[in-house]
């Protein structure tokens with residue numbers, strides 16, 4: 001059994017739409033050996049990350065940085081995961097109004113410290129969420145599910 005953990009937080013609902021589309025893409029693959037755990041970055045227990053084979057991180061860009069919710073997540077999981085989860089494959093999804101660079105940059109500094117391994121380049125969505133954005137997230141979900149199933153990460 002492989003476990004994918006999806007950790008995000010959405011204040012206005014936009015990030016939630018993107019993450020829901022990604023989860024649809026994972027579920028659509030119908031791999032019985034793949035478990036998906038969906039968590040809010042504010043409330044997730046750090047120990048849950050210990051069982052992850054891959055992680056999706058969803059964040060808004062706030063004040064040129066990742067959301068406070070995702071930073072709170074990193075603050076809590078850093079030491080419990082530092083040695084235990086080196087090499088964890090991760091995919092970052094950013095929802096911003098006009099930029100997104102600060103959110104990507106701030107997350108990447110931390111995941112480099114944690115020794116996590118990028119699955120693919122961050123998906124950054126700006127402005128109003130479009131059907132194409134949702135379809136990109138769904139495709140990414142399918143890619144992650146297939147990669148986990150085939151053991152390529």
Ligand SMILES: Cc1cc2nc3c(=O)[nH]c(=O)nc-3n(C[C@H](O)[C@H](O)[C@H](O)COP(=O)(O)O)c2cc1C
Nearest residue numbers: 010011012013014015061062063064096097098099
């Ligand atoms: C406090 C705050 C700060 C923000 N700062 C930025 C920013 O620096 N750059 C940007 O592109 N968008 C910024 N935004 C816009 C949000 O990233 C954007 O509206 C996002 O889609 C919200 O996602 P949500 O609907 O999941 O809450 C900010 C929003 C808030 C509430």
